[in-house]
Amino acid sequence: MDQEQTPADQRARQDESFLVMQRDLTLALASAKNLSSAYDVILKTCLRVQDVDSGLICEICSRTDSARVAASMGLDEALFTGTRIFPLDSPNARLLMAGGSACLNTAVPTILPKAIWEAAKLRATAILPIKSDGRVVALLGLGTRTRERIGEEARLMLETTANLVGEIIARFQAEEAVRDSERRHREIFDSAPTPLWEADFSGLVDYVKDLIDRGVSDPVAYFTEHQPEVWKLLSLIRVRNVNQAAAGFYRAKSRKEMVRRLIEIFTPQAFEAISRDVLRLIDGSTRHEIEIRTNTLDGEPRDVLVRLAVVPGCERTLSRVIISMLDLTARKRAERQLRESNRKLDALVLHLPGVLIRHRNRPGWPIEYIGGRVEEVCGYPAERFQGSGSLDYLSVLVEEDRKQLSEAVRQAMLNRRPYAAEYRIRTKTGQLRWIGEEGIPIFQGDEVEALECFLVDITDRKEAEAERQLLQAQLAQAQKMESIGRLAGGVAHDFNNVLTVINGYSQLAAERAQHDPALHGLIEEIHKAGERAASLTRQLLAFSRKQVLKPEPVNLNGTIRDMQAMLRRLMGEDVELVTRLEENLDAAHADVGQMQQVLMNLVVNARDAMPNGGRLTIVTENADIGEPEKARCPAARAGKFVCLTVSDTGEGMSEEVRCHIFEPFFTTKSGSGTGLGLATVYGAVERCGGWISVDSAPGKGSTFRVFLPCANACAAAAEPAPAMAIRHGHETILVVEDQKEVRGLVTVALRVYGYHVLEAASGSEALEMFASRDGRVDLLLTDMVMPGMNGTDLARKLVERKPDLKVLYMSGYSEDLAERRCELSPVSSYLPKPFTPDGLAAKVREVLG
Numbered sequence: 015m016d017q018e019q020t021p022a023d024q025r026a027r028q029d030e031s032f033l034v035m036q037r038d039l040t041l042a043l044a045s046a047k048n049l050s051s052a053y054d055v056i057l058k059t060c061l062r063v064q065d066v067d068s069g070l071i072c073e074i075c076s077r078t079d080s081a082r083v084a085a086s087m088g089l090d091e092a093l094f095t096g097t098r099i100f101p102l103d104s105p106n107a108r109l110l111m112a113g114g115s116a117c118l119n120t121a122v123p124t125i126l127p128k129a130i131w132e133a134a135k136l137r138a139t140a141i142l143p144i145k146s147d148g149r150v151v152a153l154l155g156l157g158t159r160t161r162e163r164i165g166e167e168a169r170l171m172l173e174t175t176a177n178l179v180g181e182i183i184a185r186f187q188a189e190e191a192v193r194d195s196e197r198r199h200r201e202i203f204d205s206a207p208t209p210l211w212e213a214d215f216s217g218l219v220d221y222v223k224d225l226i227d228r229g230v231s232d233p234v235a236y237f238t239e240h241q242p243e244v245w246k247l248l249s250l251i252r253v254r255n256v257n258q259a260a261a262g263f264y265r266a267k268s269r270k271e272m273v274r275r276l277i278e279i280f281t282p283q284a285f286e287a288i289s290r291d292v293l294r295l296i297d298g299s300t301r302h303e304i305e306i307r308t309n310t311l312d313g314e315p316r317d318v319l320v321r322l323a324v325v326p327g328c329e330r331t332l333s334r335v336i337i338s339m340l341d342l343t344a345r346k347r348a349e350r351q352l353r354e355s356n357r358k359l360d361a362l363v364l365h366l367p368g369v370l371i372r373h374r375n376r377p378g379w380p381i382e383y384i385g386g387r388v389e390e391v392c393g394y395p396a397e398r399f400q401g402s403g404s405l406d407y408l409s410v411l412v413e414e415d416r417k418q419l420s421e422a423v424r425q426a427m428l429n430r431r432p433y434a435a436e437y438r439i440r441t442k443t444g445q446l447r448w449i450g451e452e453g454i455p456i457f458q459g460d461e462v463e464a465l466e467c468f469l470v471d472i473t474d475r476k477e478a479e480a481e482r483q484l485l486q487a488q489l490a491q492a493q494k495m496e497s498i499g500r501l502a503g504g505v506a507h508d509f510n511n512v513l514t515v516i517n518g519y520s521q522l523a524a525e526r527a528q529h530d531p532a533l534h535g536l537i538e539e540i541h542k543a544g545e546r547a548a549s550l551t552r553q554l555l556a557f558s559r560k561q562v563l564k565p566e567p568v569n570l571n572g573t574i575r576d577m578q579a580m581l582r583r584l585m586g587e588d589v590e591l592v593t594r595l596e597e598n599l600d601a602a603h604a605d606v607g608q609m610q611q612v613l614m615n616l617v618v619n620a621r622d623a624m625p626n627g628g629r630l631t632i633v634t635e636n637a638d639i640g641e642p643e644k645a646r647c648p649a650a651r652a653g654k655f656v657c658l659t660v661s662d663t664g665e666g667m668s669e670e671v672r673c674h675i676f677e678p679f680f681t682t683k684s685g686s687g688t689g690l691g692l693a694t695v696y697g698a699v700e701r702c703g704g705w706i707s708v709d710s711a712p713g714k715g716s717t718f719r720v721f722l723p724c725a726n727a728c729a730a731a732a733e734p735a736p737a738m739a740i741r742h743g744h745e746t747i748l749v750v751e752d753q754k755e756v757r758g759l760v761t762v763a764l765r766v767y768g769y770h771v772l773e774a775a776s777g778s779e780a781l782e783m784f785a786s787r788d789g790r791v792d793l794l795l796t797d798m799v800m801p802g803m804n805g806t807d808l809a810r811k812l813v814e815r816k817p818d819l820k821v822l823y824m825s826g827y828s829e830d831l832a833e834r835r836c837e838l839s840p841v842s843s844y845l846p847k848p849f850t851p852d853g854l855a856a857k858v859r860e861v862l863g
């Protein structure tokens with residue numbers, strides 16, 4: 015029978031078991047190849063402990079506060095088919111993670127859920143923390159199905175095991191993490207779509223250190239000056255690996271074909287471009303990028319963006335550097351094509367007569383493109399409309415025109431249609447220009463992407479339109495004046511027939527009433543009224559240019575001096591008359607009577623403009639008209655003229671009134687005035703070949719300047735011809751007049767003076783009468799205008815029958831005479847209506863001789 019063991023012997027045997035277990039465990043872990051085999055060794059060792067028949071090792075994930083069953087022994091694997099990860103939410107688990115000792119023989123589950131605890135049929139457990147550097151890296155759990163508890167001896171052995179394997183598990187976990195990281199890195203590296211290189215730059219580091227040891231303080235400057243050394247430096251770079259994308263990029267058959275020196279792959283130009291960046295890596299930088307050009311293995315050039323990045327942990331040795339390449343070939347090609355397209359566009363736009371602009375739909379509508387004759391059209395260089403601090407195009411528009419352009423663009427975007435607008439801009443120098451803009455909104459779906467427009471300088475067109483409108487207005491005015499003139503001439507013609515009868519019979523009646531003073535006075539008043547009416551018709555004829563004029567050299571100074579006394583009486587005492595007459599004034603080519611009437615009407619007009627008195631100034635001067643004066647007054651002509659100026663200090667006129675003052679019957683004098691005064695002046699001056707300019711403003715008086723053409727010689731002031739006695743006659747006169755009253759007056763008047771008179775109411779009747787008398791007629795006195803056969807046709811036929819026949823025409827206006835003068839016989843004369851019996855007799859006697 016064996017001797018009973020003492021406690022000391024039991025303790026010695028226990029210590030010896032601990033040492034054997036530690037030795038065996040250490041030897042077994044040393045031969046373990048990975049963490050999984052290490053876990054198997056640990057569990058097998060622990061299950062040799064008395065009272066233990068199952069165990070598991072759980073790895074701790076502090077990030078999720080959970081434990082993962084990494085290895086188990088003596089337990090059915092089916093227990094962990096649902097999951098191998100369990101939360102550390104029990105009180106004992108939290109106590110263990112906080113640094114507590116083993117949990118022995120607990121009555122509640124510590125790691126495994128209650129369902130798994132019960133399914134495993136464990137009767138006692140022990141949970142121990144496995145630590146490394148004071149941190150719990152795993153939990154070791156042991157259990158028994160045969161005993162109610164695990165003894166103290168087993169606990170001590172388990173704690174010794176846990177303390178022993180903590181560092182080993184941590185080392186294996188770290189190595190596994192490194193291998194896992196390396197695996198993931200390799201997977202990412204190999205599957206990356208971007209060409210990647212893994213290169214070893216450590217040879218460069220050693221080379222540069224050797225240079226520094228040899229006294230080179232600035233390697234960058236050294237390699238700049240020693241180019242051959244650059245190639246030597248870069249030849250030390252070794253390629254460790256490339257991914258499939260890099261092999262495909264360079265069109266290599268396999269990745270092994272690309273594992274060579276970089277100097278064999280990159281072009282010399284590329285190496286020269288990246289040499290300075292490589293040196294920056296040696297100088298401490300960990301990341302760099304540069305654009306270079308390289309060639310594929312079959313020689314195709316490629317533009318790439320090369321990025322150099324040092325793998326973390328290799329900053330000092332540069333033993334691992336990742337080279338990535340982004341293929342820029344397509345982008346560079348597109349950029350070159352875009353530049354070429356822009357160059358062609360710019361060349362094309364430069365030949366356009368305007369400016370092409372593209373606005374982006376951004377706040378403020380910035381200009382994306384502007385080309386063409388920008389400075390020529392807009393007055394600013396193109397660069398002023400682009401870039402930071404650029405000029406807003408809308409700001410150069412005249413403020414009142416901006417709303418019009420904005421509304422046109424808004425309507426175009428709303429209706430998806432082109433637009434057109436005309437507006438004014440102010441250039442850099444302050445000049446105003448007219449711009450014609452046509453544009454169209456560019457849509458991307460339902461949104462406006464841009465606004466494209468074309469601008470043209472239309473200043474010349476606008477000025478031409480304004481000038482054309484002015485000429486059209488002047489033409490309309492001239493046509494209106496011409497129409498009114500024709501009306502006035504027609505009225506005067508008919509009225510002259512009436513006045514001829516009135517004035518003629520009043521003169522005859524007055525001569526017969528010499529013995530009755532009262533009756534004679536009444537008839538004289540009738541005659542005076544007729545003369546006033548005749549003066550009015552002369553004004554109408556002067557305006558309508560149908561009055562006979564006798565242009566001759568006129569001395570305006572003499573005319574003004576002769577009329578000065580009458581003009582002073584006409585103006586009244588409250589108007590001061592001032593004259594400034596040029597001493598050596600040229601003679602004007604005009605009708606004396608017309609000029610007297612012009613002066614009289616201008617003075618009357620000035621007097622009426624000064625109801626409270628003022629000053630009237632009459633000035634004469636020679637004027638040499640040039641281009642500047644022609645530009646200011648469209649009616650002006652270049653050359654030498656005589657200028658008559660009549661100015662007053664009266665009320666003046668508005669622009670609206672000034673535009674109508676020469677129109678017949680237009681007057682501002684309520685209740686008085688015929689409206690023919692200035693119209694007569696206009697007609698008379700224009701018939702003389704001159705023109706009138708007017709300057710006036712409300713409250714500043716008016717100035718009329720009459721320009722008349724110069725005559726070849728000065729004319730002395732005309733003296734009235736002495737009155738001559740009218741001789742009687744006995745000749746035969748054929749009177750042809752369609753107006754019965756006028757014909758009766760002429761017949762009576764001629765018979766008073768002894769003439770034998772034949773009367774005819776028409777041309778055909780006159781021909782018959784002439785034939786019946788066998789041509790025994792001395793004078794044909796005929797009206798110019800008659801229905802059927804007019805006076806000139808009648809005279810021509812009679813002169814053909816009797817070439818020495820004298821002819822005297824009478825008419826209310828001279829238009830027909832002026833048009834038909836070439837058709838008249840050399841012996842014809844003209845008598846204007848209205849006329850008096852004495853005037854008729856005198857003219858007849860003059861013609862008959």
